[in-house]
Amino acid sequence: MARTARHAAPGAITKVASAGRQAVPRPRLVMAVLGLFALVCVMLLDGYLHSEIGNDSRVHESGSSDRVPASVLEGGPVLTFGADGEPVSHTLPPRTIALTFDDGPDPRWTAKVLAVLREHDVPGTFFVVGQMAARYPALIRDIVDSGGEIGVHTFSHVDLAYQDRARIDRELAQTQLALAGAAGITTSLFRAPYSSEPDAVDDTMWPVYRYLGTKGYISAFVDTDSEDWRRPGVAHIVRDATPGNGKGASVLFHDAGGDRSQTVEALGTYIDTMKAKGYTFTTLTASLGATTANHRASGAELWQGRALIGVVALAEFTMPVLFWLLVVVGAAVLARFALMLVLARRHARIRGRRRFSWGPAVTEPVSVVVPAYNEKECIANTVGSLAASTHPVEIIVVDDGSTDGTAGIVEAMGLPRVRVVRQENAGKPAALNRGLEHARHALVVMMDGDTVFEPDTVHRLVQPFADPRVGAVAGNAKVGNRSTVIGAWQHIEYVMGFNLDRRMYDLLGCMPTVPGAVGGFRRAALLEAGGMSGDTLAEDTDVTIALHRAGWRVVYAEQARAWTEAPGTIGQLWRQRYRWSYGTMQALWKHRRSLVDRGPSGRFGRVGMPLVVLFQIVTPLFAPLIDLLTVYGAVFVDPARSLLAWAALMSVQVLCAAYAFRLDRERYRHLLMLPLQQIVYRQLMYLVLIHSCVTAMTGGRLRWQKLERTGEVGSPQASAEAAR
């Protein structure tokens, strides 16, 4: 397996990394779009059901009622229309009560109300809101089973005075559909939200009632209003609900829309009181001599109703799950920021103290290994910078079968402390191993062929080795080409994401990666860990974890600066990050055994690895959720609050970034890019992560190219080995 990473033949999933292009294959894209679409549908439906979308919460004030027939205003609580369109009012017979409950069904109260009704052996008439009926179909069934009558109270509890016919039709139709799906019934009963006694019908509502009449609805009003929603106390409720003079009455209660405990409490008392006065209780239409307003639903309506209940059930299940995921991820992100700030500060204070030192100064010579493949543009600078090092170094350039004369360039420089080792192209890990073999000193610094050191980099990098427990040291890699937008983004990321992180990980003792661009190692420790392995695409992460497991300390030397050239285009960036995230997952998986190991290996496995997995894989993986819910909230629910929440998260980031910049003494100017980075760069990163996760799951092979140059080669010998 050692060489397949570099020379893998195209496998089953060839589209994964095509030559130099962004690798996003079609079937996966379609699937992702479909999944996203379904998710958006779920979110929109949920918003619709919770009156977040398309809501109209206006309530009209009662106006004049000149055009409302007196018979209606002075009539009974039930309104029907004759064939000729003339209104007919109905009154309940004396000593008859129709208990009506509005706004339900509600999981908290409806069952209790039904229990009271059952206990007292009386039926109720429930005017249900379509949204609630769709969300709690079982309660509708309970009501129907208990002998209760059901009426429509619109779908989203809107004031119909403000709605046009299309909206009214929709409110009615969808409520009937919800009832059909929930309990197989439809109903002819209706009560408008915000209605009350018949004499409260005004000129704006009268046409609505006429319209409802043409649709066949029996409109119900109220004789006595218990005003239970005000929660005035049981005694008041009972008193307000009692009709005078032994008249029959349609009485208003609520079984939803707030704390209805008083309603439940008062109900039993009320029923007993009225029964003692000789009242009987019926459903509304029964009191008028009809059988029932509930009718059996059948055919298309029944099945569409069931479909509605089904899609609603899924949405109602999914959204809380998403919400809790968001909460968990949000908490993790915030915790990470807090931890980072606290620990980075501590790191800076401890290491910044004048009296701090690792031990006696390290002055022994150091071997610097520079693996190079087709680096003719940069190698001269690289080697030149090393040659100017203040620390005694031996520089070993390992030419990994370059075809552009990289080795020749180095040799032509003729520097005294530089040696060139040539080999056939075998990949970076192999090149590093070769360099290790040739290294004469006990301390080794490994870097990339395009990295430039400062004169004191090596010196600062190796000082921590004065502490015998230290096995590896991570330097401070900086982005050199930061004048472009992409460069600036990566610069921010390097300063904040990598280096602030490294301070935190240093103190926690679980640094996952010593950067390949600037890292110092004890040669013995490296060899003991098996050298650099080609098992993964991220050999730097791999070997760092191996060192942790062997018990070595890995620290961060923030003063040891190295300048790298970051990818300049999105495509190159994508490939680099793809390789990094895929390689990190490979490395973590390779060392999964450390979870159950003893000793230092176990410590890393149980402390370090979970932290790394949580912060570098899980939270970035769920970052899209934050974006999605922010967009949903901003567009549909409450733009101000959603954007405020997002801005709050952003300001936490800015704070961290500013602190990171301060610690590194970087110019704050680049922070201006941060907001834009959060909108574009972050998305890019989690797309890369998702992509590499999918690749890891499907087990595809990758053909990797270097950043700017093509890495197509192989000598016949290497290809033959790869073909094995």
Place this chain on the structure above:
Amino acid sequence: MFVDASGRRARIIRRAGLAAGVACAGYAVLLAVALAGGTPFAPQTLIPGADVPGGASAQAGAGGRTGRAHERAAGAPGAAHAPAPAARPVAAPTAVTAAEVTPSATKGRATASATPAPAPGRTGATPTASASPRPTPPRTPAASATPSASVPVTPGPDTPAFPPGDAGGDPVPGDGWDD
């Protein structure tokens, strides 16, 4: 690491992905079907009036769509979605006979005891459990003089079209009629 040369894992994942994709598309389709459906019209429920003994509602109880012709003649056009033929109750305010007191609504209704009936919507004819209800008819004509005037008088309904015996419960004249 992770590379699966046989491609088996890839096939499994691909199939799972396909299934998930189909499920997502199916959900969207189902959602469209559900939201597009439904009718704003209500089923027909007849409310008996003074002149029409509970018989009308007996038919109403059966779903409202199978009402007898002459009952429906007055108020209901042939369409099932006729406006609630509550016109009936006020059609002929005069004939308040004891027979009218027998609302078919009481049919099958246990007069005193509560026998929770199965969902009324399903059987139509099974009314909700309640104590003996007092039918409203006699009061309606008095209260709604205006509407009654404009309602076409139904010839038939004076005489109960449905045998009063239909009413399962006994008509209970009494204090309900006193005032």
